[in-house]
Amino acid sequence: MQGPHPLFTVFLLLISLLSLCLSDSTSPAIFATICSSNQSSNATGFDVSFVDTMESIYQNVSQTGFGYAVSGSNTNSSPLVYGLGQCFSYLSMTDCQLCYAQSRVKLPHCLPSTDARIYLDGCFLRYSGFDFFSDGIDGSDNFTCGNSSYAGSVSVFRNTTERLMGNLTEVASSLRNGYFQVGSSDVVADTKVYGMAQCWKTLNESECRDCLSNARKNVLSCVPAKDGMVMNAGCFVRYSIDPFYLSSSSPSNGSSARRRAIVILACIVAVLAVIGIFILWSKFKSKPDPFHEIDAGSTETIRAIATSNLSFKYDDLRKATDDFSQINRLGEGGYGAVYKGILPDGREIAVKRLFFNTRQWLEQFFNEVRLVSQVQHKNLVKLLGCSVEGPESLLVYEYLCNTSLDHFLFDAFKKNSLDWERRFQIIVGTAEGLSYLHNESEIRIIHRDIKASNILLDERFKPKIADFGLARYFMDDQSHLSTGLAGTFGYMAPEYIVHGQLTEKADIYSYGVLLLEIITGRKNHNSVATSADGHSLMLLIWEHFNSKTLIEMLDPALKDQCNEDEAVKLFQIGLLCTQASPSLRPPMWKVVELLNKDSRQLPLPTQPPFLDIKGSGAQSSSSESSSLLSTSEKSPFSLNQLSITGTFQASK
Incomplete structure (x- = not known):
């Protein structure tokens, strides 16, 4: 028999975690959960149909308190799954949503059973591989009696309860009354018995009457117990000396109401997120597996x-x-959030908690594990390990106390910690780390997301390159890779944006932008808005280079910390790395050599591409400008307008 799909196992783990948010005292009690012993011969297809059915039911239950649905195509690959959910009519809509969220979290634990139902204190939920909508009674019907007995006259209590439940079931059997009735009756002066009867709305009146008649007979067998309930396939009947339906419908106090609202919202959103994952997966389940090679490598x-x-x-x-x-929490990247942790032995670590909401999740995780575990360099963040067997995947890195470069560089006060010596150390160390990736490691690696937030700093402000989620490696005989567009705008090379052709020259371009940011103390991607004349950082630097006034672009915080020749040298190296033509950009080993060389004779850079962000109504002032993107389906970001001024040739 085919077992559940691995993704569905993850789904059940997530469901288990979600149940924690519903475990407080406001959560409705579970009266019974009944799982069939029959299991689906196609667990994977059944799981997908189940998720679709549950989502459809939720759309109606959240609005009317009742919903039923059927999903699947009655084929072997997509079996039919029927589902029904209904709240007891005495519940408020808020309590109904809370009750449904609880039932929705618990019921999937029955899978891969082909039939299961759950009764809660306020609602009912069922799924099955066959049409059960008109079933009022079946072999899985159940009733339960309270543990304590009525202390007064048993005959009086019995007679009162019989009259009450007879009246309630008679009234509730009419569709005109919504298949529902509650009421109470005095047993003695200070004691009442409360009762309810309700059928599911998929039954007709005859089916409802038969169900309630059976339930009434069974529930009365509980007397003299203080309470009893019958849970049939098509109806629910209960009596108790406690006013269960009054306490459920009474207004909550302010703090309780707020807490319940938060719980409901969190659980519903979380459940829908999980549903979304499975709907996404189901859309691709019949397509060739794009991660076949990754999956094989992942197992190893x-x-x-x-x-x-x-x-x-x-x-x-x-x-x-x-x-x-x-x-x-230390920060967040495109594929995960990073947290500081302290192990029992006192070691400080950084834990990267990967987001599980994209198809690229598997690739990103194992990409980072495989690549980072294969490279060791003083300017690369060290991977200590990972967790692969829990409900989510985690990467464990060495902890660097000064977090990332952007936290200092772009903060008006913290940037004072970055004097000229430290900035030069960061520039050189980053170049050496990239040179190792491109030329010295056993496999040639392109990082693809070099930026200030991915340069981490240790206690002495020495740099380490981090976040290899987007990294790619080259075979020796490859000249370039053709990939979908990914990275951070403002750091991406123009030939990569236009043609999607990735080489190490893309990293060199990103490094050049980063170098210019370090010595100017200004972000490249938002410099249009902060510039008095509306020009980008690249354009401003190029203009000052031509007018031999580059020193005016130096970060004022560095004033009097270096001589003009040292500053101009770094500006010129940054411009060499960001030239429009990738073939003219020096390799990283050469950049390291230029940085450490005491010669002032550097090659003259050619014009860089000017990437300006303009409003949607702006027009380029240059006749050489060509609009490339409005919104890109391949890009992880959206732009109003992206224009590149200047000519360049794509790498061949």
Whole structure:
């Protein structure tokens, strides 16, 4: 028999985590969960249809308190799944949503059973591989009686309860009454018995009457117990000396109401996010697996990690970060958030918690594990290990106390910590790290996302390149890679933007932008807005280069810390790295040599591309400007207008 798809196993783990947010005292009690012993012969297809059905039901339950749906095509690859959800009519809509969220979290634990139902204190949810909508009674019907008995006259209590439940079930059997009725009756002066009867709205009146008649007989067998309930396929009947339907419908106090609202919102959003993951997966399940090679490598990687010192336990990392507390959050990148953690032995670590919301998740995770574990350099962040067996994937790095370069460079006060000596150290160290990736490691690696936020600083402000989620490696006989557009605007090379052809020259361009940012103290991507004349950082630097006034672009915080020749040399190296033609950009080993060389004789740079962000109504002032992108389907960002001024040739 085919087992559940691995993604569905992840789904169940996420569902388990979601249940924690519903475990407080406001959550409705679970009366019964019934899972069929029959299991689907196609668990994967059944799971997908199940998720679609549950989403459709939620759309109606959240508005009317009742919903039913059918998903699938009755084929082997996509079996039919029927579903029904209904709240008891005495619930408020807020309580109904909370009850449904709880049932929705718990019911998937029955999978891969082909039929399951759950009864909660306020709602009912069921799925099945067959049409059960008109079933009022079946073999899985259940009833339960309270543990304590009525202390007064049993005959009086019995007679009162019989009359009450007879009246309630009779009234509730009419569709005119919404298949629902609640009421109470005095047993003695200070004691009442409360009752309810309700059918699911998919039954007709005859089916409802038969169901309630059966339920009434069974529930009365509980007397003299103080409470009893019957859970049939098509109806629910209950009596109790506690006013269960009054307490559920009474207004909550302010703080409780707010808490319940937050719980409901968090759980519903989380459940919908999980549903979205599965809907996305289902759309691609019949297509060729684009990660076939990755999956094969992933299995080997998991096995190797599990038996090596790279393996960390998920619970250990969760505790080390204080359950991923916001206080320990260091920052966030495109593929995950990073948290500071302290291991039991006192070691400080940085834990990268990868987002599980894209198809590229698997690729990004193992890409980073494989690449970073293969490279070791003083200017590359060291990968200590990872967690691959918990509900989410985690990467564990050495912790660098000064976080990332952008936290200092673009902060008016913190930038004073970056004197000329430290900035030069960061410029050289980053160049040496890139030179190692491009030329000295066993595999040639292109980082593809060099920027200030990916340069981490240790306690002595020495730089280490981080975040290899987008990195790619080259075979020896490859001249370039053709990839989808990914990276950070303002740092991406023009030939990569236009043609999607990736070479190490793209990293060199990004490095050049970063170098110019370091010595000017200004961001490249927002410099249009901050510039008095509306020009980009690149254009301003080029104009000052031509007028021999580059020193005016130096960060004022560096005034009197270096001589003009040293500053101009770095500006010129930055311009050499950002030339429009990739063939003219020096390789990183040459950049390292130029930085350390005491010669003032540097090649003259050619004009860089000028990438200006303009408003949607702006027009380029240059006749050489050509609009390239409005919004790119390939790009992870959206631009009003991207124009590149100047000519360049794509790498061949």
